Amino acid sequence: MGQNVRVSTGLSPTLRDSLSVSITVGAYGVAFGAAAVANGFSVLQACLLSLLTFSGASQFAVVGVIGAGGSSISAIATASLLGTRNALYGVIMAPRLHVKGFKRVVAAQITIDESTGVALGQEQRGSDAVKKGFWYTGFGVFIFWNLFTLAGALGAQAMGDVRSFGLDSAVPAAFLGLVWPRLTSQGERLLAITCAVFAVAVTPILPAGLPIIATAFIAIAVGLRR
């Protein structure tokens, strides 16, 4: 008693980190698959978004903007602005991975919040663990995210009226869950509330989809001033 008993799983600490993140994050794919179908996307389109776009916030944004009646252009623009952080993750990961050609294409596709986060979390374990953390988590999330997307899309398709299953509220709740951890300062909370109020206030006067992307300019203005 009182000893720190550890059950040996036979897995390296890096692989354990990667697997736990992959399974929990991948499970959110159910919410995405269901949200996509609830907003009029086909099961195939939902699955293609998870395979090809493979970036949670961007994918939710596409179905959210289209679901709100926005044009494909405003949906793509909103999703792409959310995807710019993956470019910065690429900048961070490139010198740590040293990959070229096809391997760089694969690395780019799995460059997301989680793979970058787990990789950087391995720095004390050495540069080899950083690489492994990135590849294990990237592939792990990719596999689970896509499987769960299919499950969610098929589930929503079987439902009929998605409102009677609360899917119309699952989507904004998912957005809220994505933004919540980012609100670490008073200024960020103020920005969030300002943008939320602004987007609703201009909805009756702007074409659908534009109220959302217009808030990016508020963020840029705030970022330039500070």
Next chain:
Amino acid sequence: MTTFWIATLGTSAIAFALKYSGHSVPERWLSHPKIQRINALIPIALLSALVSVQTFTDKTSLVIDQRIVGLAVAITALLLKAPFPIVVLSAAISSALVYNWL
């Protein structure tokens, strides 16, 4: 091509281009502090706008319906530090209850 296909494929193409460009440009290009700061603020703005638009609007009109209950429950769950799946599930269940029985 329908709106849905254009959105699906267009988003995918740009998403990959952004990821690949990050792996291919010199680090100093994107390391300016203002760019880093704006990059952190843009998701906050867009995601917050998506929360409110998805809750309080229907096409171009403002509406109050069962979704406000879902949002209130989601906020409560987050304040109680519930994990993401619980946040989404509790919002969906509460909204469904209001929609079906009120």
